Amino acid sequence: MYIGIDLGGTNIAAGLVDESGKILYTKSTPTLASRGYKDVISDMNRLVKEIIEESKVEKNEIKAIGIGIPGLADKDGNVIFCVNLGWENIPLRKMMEEELNIPVFIDNDATVAGLAEYEFGAMKGCESGVLLTLGTGVGGGIVLNGEVYSGAHGVGSEVGHMIVGENFYDCNCGKNGCFETFASSTAIIKYAQKLIKEGNTDTKILELAEGDLEKINAKIIFDCAKEGDKVAKMAVDRLVKYLVIGIFNIVNFMDPEVIALGGGVSNAGEYLLNLVRQEYEKNKFFKTLPAARIELAKFKNDAGILGAAMLGKHGVK
Amino acid sequence: MYIGIDLGGTNIAAGLVDESGKILYTKSTPTLASRGYKDVISDMNRLVKEIIEESKVEKNEIKAIGIGIPGLADKDGNVIFCVNLGWENIPLRKMMEEELNIPVFIDNDATVAGLAEYEFGAMKGCESGVLLTLGTGVGGGIVLNGEVYSGAHGVGSEVGHMIVGENFYDCNCGKNGCFETFASSTAIIKYAQKLIKEGNTDTKILELAEGDLEKINAKIIFDCAKEGDKVAKMAVDRLVKYLVIGIFNIVNFMDPEVIALGGGVSNAGEYLLNLVRQEYEKNKFFKTLPAARIELAKFKNDAGILGAAMLGKHGVK
Numbered sequence: 122m123y124i125g126i127d128l129g130g131t132n133i134a135a136g137l138v139d140e141s142g143k144i145l146y147t148k149s150t151p152t153l154a155s156r157g158y159k160d161v162i163s164d165m166n167r168l169v170k171e172i173i174e175e176s177k178v179e180k181n182e183i184k185a186i187g188i189g190i191p192g193l194a195d196k197d198g199n200v201i202f203c204v205n206l207g208w209e210n211i212p213l214r215k216m217m218e219e220e221l222n223i224p225v226f227i228d229n230d231a232t233v234a235g236l237a238e239y240e241f242g243a244m245k246g247c248e249s250g251v252l253l254t255l256g257t258g259v260g261g262g263i264v265l266n267g268e269v270y271s272g273a274h275g276v277g278s279e280v281g282h283m284i285v286g287e288n289f290y291d292c293n294c295g296k297n298g299c300f301e302t303f304a305s306s307t308a309i310i311k312y313a314q315k316l317i318k319e320g321n322t323d324t325k326i327l328e329l330a331e332g333d334l335e336k337i338n339a340k341i342i343f344d345c346a347k348e349g350d351k352v353a354k355m356a357v358d359r360l361v362k363y364l365v366i367g368i369f370n371i372v373n374f375m376d377p378e379v380i381a382l383g384g385g386v387s388n389a390g391e392y393l394l395n396l397v398r399q400e401y402e403k404n405k406f407f408k409t410l411p412a413a414r415i416e417l418a419k420f421k422n423d424a425g426i427l428g429a430a431m432l433g434k435h436g437v438k
Numbered sequence: 439m440y441i442g443i444d445l446g447g448t449n450i451a452a453g454l455v456d457e458s459g460k461i462l463y464t465k466s467t468p469t470l471a472s473r474g475y476k477d478v479i480s481d482m483n484r485l486v487k488e489i490i491e492e493s494k495v496e497k498n499e500i501k502a503i504g505i506g507i508p509g510l511a512d513k514d515g516n517v518i519f520c521v522n523l524g525w526e527n528i529p530l531r532k533m534m535e536e537e538l539n540i541p542v543f544i545d546n547d548a549t550v551a552g553l554a555e556y557e558f559g560a561m562k563g564c565e566s567g568v569l570l571t572l573g574t575g576v577g578g579g580i581v582l583n584g585e586v587y588s589g590a591h592g593v594g595s596e597v598g599h600m601i602v603g604e605n606f607y608d609c610n611c612g613k614n615g616c617f618e619t620f621a622s623s624t625a626i627i628k629y630a631q632k633l634i635k636e637g638n639t640d641t642k643i644l645e646l647a648e649g650d651l652e653k654i655n656a657k658i659i660f661d662c663a664k665e666g667d668k669v670a671k672m673a674v675d676r677l678v679k680y681l682v683i684g685i686f687n688i689v690n691f692m693d694p695e696v697i698a699l700g701g702g703v704s705n706a707g708e709y710l711l712n713l714v715r716q717e718y719e720k721n722k723f724f725k726t727l728p729a730a731r732i733e734l735a736k737f738k739n740d741a742g743i744l745g746a747a748m749l750g751k752h753g754v755k
Contacts, residue, residue: 193727247469249590261691265582272693273566274728279690282723284602284683286615294723298603301718366601370687374578376589402514406599406611411520411591 122178123433124223126188127230127425130154130205133161135168137176137183140429142241144423146176154206160388161206162213166220184223186217188427189233195275198227228271230254230425233277234383234418236269236435239427242419243381250379251371252418253280255386256295257366259301259333262428263375268435280420281305285366288313294414300370303363306339306385313342313356324352343389357396360386365400372413383418390417439495440750441486441540443505446740447471447522448476451536454493454500455512455747459558461485461701461740463493471523475522478523479530483537502541502750503534506550506742512592515544527692528695540611543753547571547742549586549595551700551735552579553752554745556586559736562700567696569735572681572703575610576618579745580692585752598622602683606632612733620680623656630659641669658707674713707734722731 122145127134129152152161158354165188169368190213192203196216221390235244235252242248244264252262258327261280263270270328271277281301289329290311292299302308316333325345330336339377345353368380387393394417401415420427439462444451446469453464465485469478471494482505492498508531509520516530531542552561552569561567561581569579578597588594599611607628609616619625630643632653644663647653662670673754683699704710711734718732719725736743 195728202724247590263691271694273564273730276727276729277691277693282690283687286601287604296721370600371691373599374580374594374688374691376591376594378441378590404613407519410593411512412593413590 122184122431124172124183124186125426125428125430125433126159126165126168126186126238127153127429128152128165128190128206129230129425130191131166133165134319134426135165135172136426136430137172137178138427140434141191142427142431145175146172147426148172148175152333155426158206158208158211158309159361162211162216166217168266168328169221170301180223183223185226185289185437187429187432187434187436188225188227188434189230190211190227190427191230193229193276194227198225200227201276201327201389224433224437226432228275228432229260229278230264230270230271231260232262232271233432234260234424234426235264235381236384236417236422236431237424238262238381239264239267240431241427244379245414247378249375249377250413251280251375251377252381252383253367254384255304255306256383256384257305257307259305259367259384263377269432275349280367280371283367283370285363285370300363300367304360304367304386309339309342309360309386310337313337313352313357321352321355325350326353339386340388343392347392357393360401361393361396365395365404368397368401368415369404375411379414379416381418383420383424387417388421412435439499439501440747441489441500441503442743442745442747443482443503443748444483444746445469445478445482445505445507445523446547446742447508449692449741450482451743452489453457453747453748454489454495455744459744461743463489464468464743465489465599467493475523475525479528479533482714483534486538486540487747494503497540500540502543502754503538504550504597504746504749504751504753505530505542505544506746506749507544508547510546510593515542516570517544518593518596541750541754543749544594545586545588545592545749546577548577549588550745551577551580551737551741552581552698552745553586553748554583554737555579555698555700555735557748559735561696564695566685566692566694567595567698568595568692568694569698569700570621570684572621572699573701574622574624575702576622576701576727577685578692586749597684597688600684600687602680602687616679617684620696621677621684626659626673626677626703627654629676630654630669633669633672638669638672642667643670656703657705660709664709674710678710678717680715681714682721685714685718685730685732686721688716694730696731696733698733698735699715700741701736704734705738730732
């Protein structure tokens with residue numbers, strides 16, 4: 122058995138997971154990152170101990186702990202940085218292993234979610250695949266030869282900052298044209314707001330957002346687009362166009378078996394999937410060339426705990 | 439010993455190569471692709487037989503034949519297509535193995551050149567690296583875990599068609615914004631021509647091109663830039679800017695140990711390398727983060743034969 126920990130900016134969620142990927146027991150606690158890393162890590166240790174105690178497993182049955190972090194870790198389990206948590210150069214593995222005496226494995230949260238899709242979801246049975254987590258930003262989880270791939274220095278799969286064009290607003294990273302400024306929920310919201318501000322007011326988006334531009338969210342835009350709302354459709358079409366550009370950048374480079382779409386934007390489901398597949402087919406160089414399938418990710422909230430547990434499983438095998 | 443074949447649009451070059459990468463004997467013949475694939479393949483078989491005969495090796499000493507092609511091949515050694523040769527779905531491996539009775543391995547020419555750099559050049563000692571061949575177009579050769587990486591369907595490492603921005607001219611592939619429309623010799627020539635046409639005539643470029651815009655080449659532009667020519671410097675700076683954007687797209691995704699710069703543009707040597715390294719350092723998210731080294735490729739014309747031979751070596755090992 123394994124314990125998977127999903128370390129988020131708001132909550133720490135941890136779960137006991139068996140070999141088959143069944144989540145047997147979960148616990149969570151607020152992250153409260155402003156306390157500093159020592160208190161947060163102390164809470165992660167506490168969650169692990171409580172799960173072991175409350176679920177009545179023997180400690181030696183826990184073969185490994187996996188952690189998905191909202192940032193980057195090196196091969197030795199040191200957190201290089203987690204911007205949202207204010208962490209830099211934190212020896213996370215060492216601090217937890219010393220306290221718990223169980224092997225600890227750490228990787229990026231999107232990478233870990235990719236592993237969940239590989240083991241039990243959209244990438245199951247594939248040797249290679251990329252999960253795109255289309256949320257507030259865009260993350261990537263790469264599976265290659267049946268293992269998570271994080272690069273030579275553990276800092277790969279940062280697809281959100283791949284530059285794919287020129288955009289009307291800059292990325293948080295300071296650059297212009299990052300993939301996540303086109304293909305995230307933030308991106309589609311900003312673009313819909315822009316269209317409305319520019320006078321495209323013949324739309325239900327604003328009505329559903331209670332007349333407040335700031336209350337527009339990705340779900341409202343997709344719901345309107347599904348109903349044929351023209352402004353919403355323009356915003357969705359733009360997201361789809363650049364999402365497929367980003368997908369082709371990955372496909373042309375890595376040629377994986379499957380690209381899985383996850384994160385909040387993927388809640389638009391089959392509607393989004395069909396648009397993306399159409400745009401993808403339309404833009405293929407050679408229609409007959411074998412190329413990655415595009416699928417929806419299977420897991421939503423559970424991907425963090427499940428993937429982290431599988432990171433532990435792969436780590437000790 | 440191995441035989442490496444560099445199948446180009448103009449010439450077929452073949453060579454006998456020993457385990458240590460020494461090229462012992464070479465032969466070449468014009469490709470004359472318009473004859474059709476059967477005659478071209480027949481000539482490749484002839485070259486192999488002549489090399490064996492003239493170099494006085496025993497045929498059974500040749501463990502494998504590797505071929506670098508200007509296009510894509512699948513895992514079974516079928517050429518999916520070579521646009522410049524007019525080839526589509528050609529069972530190249532089968533046709534050569536039946537004739538020669540020696541194992542044949544086939545991959546893209548840039549991939550094969552990457553293997554030469556991995557075995558004996560700029561990527562030596564690395565587990566992962568990407569060779570960028572900056573020529574008329576831009577190709578990529580990926581090495582991962584010490585092996586060439588061509589993707590799940592054998593069609594990966596097509597970095598030239600990664601979209602990195604918007605450009606003033608379209609790519610041959612029909613799209614706008616492809617990496618090779620910014621970072622190839624074609625790209626820098628077109629941009630210099632554009633600058634001059636727009637009235638930036640205070641430059642030595644035109645003089646060195648005998649007053650003929652069509653005679654401008656990448657070497658003239660780099661030579662002028664080195665001498666401080668402003669127009670040439672603008673063209674070089676633009677190439678460097680987008681080359682580094684493309685490098686970051688690769689680095690953020692794959693995080694290799696090294697990026698090697700090859701192809702005709704890389705003949706600008708240390709001058710280009712220093713500009714690229716400066717731009718690369720300037721644009722790092724986190725200065726302290728470990729990231730790929732950037733180096734010049736070691737091999738020029740020999741990369742094709744040498745890399746193809748090593749493809750054969752990796753194939754039979």
